Amino acid sequence: MNFNERLIDLRRKRGLSQEQLGYELGVSRQTVSKWELGQSYPDFQRLVLLSDYYEMSLDELVKGVDVGDVRSLNESEKQISSIYSDLERGKEAARRIWLLLLIAGCVVLVFFALVVIYGVTEGGLFVR
Template sequence: MKIGEKLRDARNQKGLTQEEVADEIHVSRQTISNWENNRSYPDIISVILLSDLYQMSLDVLLKGDKDMIEHLNESTDIVNSNKKLIIMGLLNIVVFIFMIIFNQIISENKILLASILSLSIISITIFFYQIIRKF
């Protein structure tokens, strides 16, 4: 059973409206609706608050919904996210140093220049993507 169905059933069993639940855990009513209709997933703090509100264990609430588990795994995997950010930052530094050291050779060879510039653009784009994704 999807987490949205579990949340809706638990709310109905407690006799609460979406507005009351939203006020209790400090989100909008639309957010509650999105969760209950599986359009989005709650973050880990909201899951804990909902678990407390509905007096339902986290185990019962989360088991059986692989998409929700994957969402929580991705949103809480800070170590992996930081590792990617550090790797992309270092790659950009290496490319920059490479361009400085081999400036004379690169500027004389049009194909090498185009390749290095392409690599730089891709590297910087991925780096900024990682930064944006982190926030």
């Protein structure tokens, strides 16, 4: 929703005419009309008055962004980031375990290979 559409929506929800809103803000009905048509924009002081009048932050008024939603989203992103970080640490730990198991398996195979070779060469295991 554009800023001018937001102004129209907020004014209508309060059941105000352009003239009534203009009176509350100290501007003419024509000025409010120009804001709502997107032909001009309120100056900073009027933006502050609008945000106070509609009981919302400037971000919410101008950008249509609820600061509480942004904070919640940031918390969610932090939690997701933490989950991904934990997952990456888990993957790294699994890789290390697999490497240790691979090394241990190789050591066992080498040990058995040496036993078989020793048995064959010494005549201990495979006697003819």
